[in-house]
Amino acid sequence: KNQVEQSPQSLIILEGKNCTLQCNYTVSPFSNLRWYKQDTGRGPVSLTIMTFSENTKSNGRYTATLDADTKQSSLHITASQLSDSASYICVVSAKVGGDKLSFGAGTTVTVRA
């Protein structure tokens, strides 16, 4: 069964600090992995998308890494800002006929001043 597990479930960091979120998956055959940011009460917004051959991809202060061999990804937030407070969801796509998405439960990040 395709699964996506994220850790930690939640974390609190001080403004200006860095943090790293983890995503482990068992999805197969792997197509791509996407990180979404979801503000409270809003729809998810894509931060990065990574295919099998990509190891690192950045979007401003967000940097995602992918290790397709160990089936692990991380999202690193640099110099956190209050606006980074949100839920971060890891979504892995499997190539099974049409694409099939598996969603992680998300990590809730709270940035405190």
Add this chain to the structure above:
Amino acid sequence: KAGVTQTPRYLIKTRGQQVTLSCSPISGHRSVSWYQQTPGQGLQFLFEYFSETQRNKGNFPGRFSGRQFSNSRSEMNVSTLELGDSALYLCASSPSRDVDEQYFGPGTRLTVT
């Protein structure tokens, strides 16, 4: 281009009632998917429509149904509402059936009392 729009944004219903939610995809997008999001379960896939046909369905009871119109707009209906149906319902659109290009709407917050 305007993003995915969902109406209404907020809805309060009582148990046993039925509800219809609407989603207008990004112009030119032909694929619409629906998701239920609850704090405990995260994002759960409901169904996907492409060219007015349901292409994929998640593990939800028959009380959940949907349809897509010729202009790609989609509706989902929940009959005989239960307290557990309280959730954020998200719609996402894609240009094609390739969900790699999925864009989410802001969601409809449904509360069942």
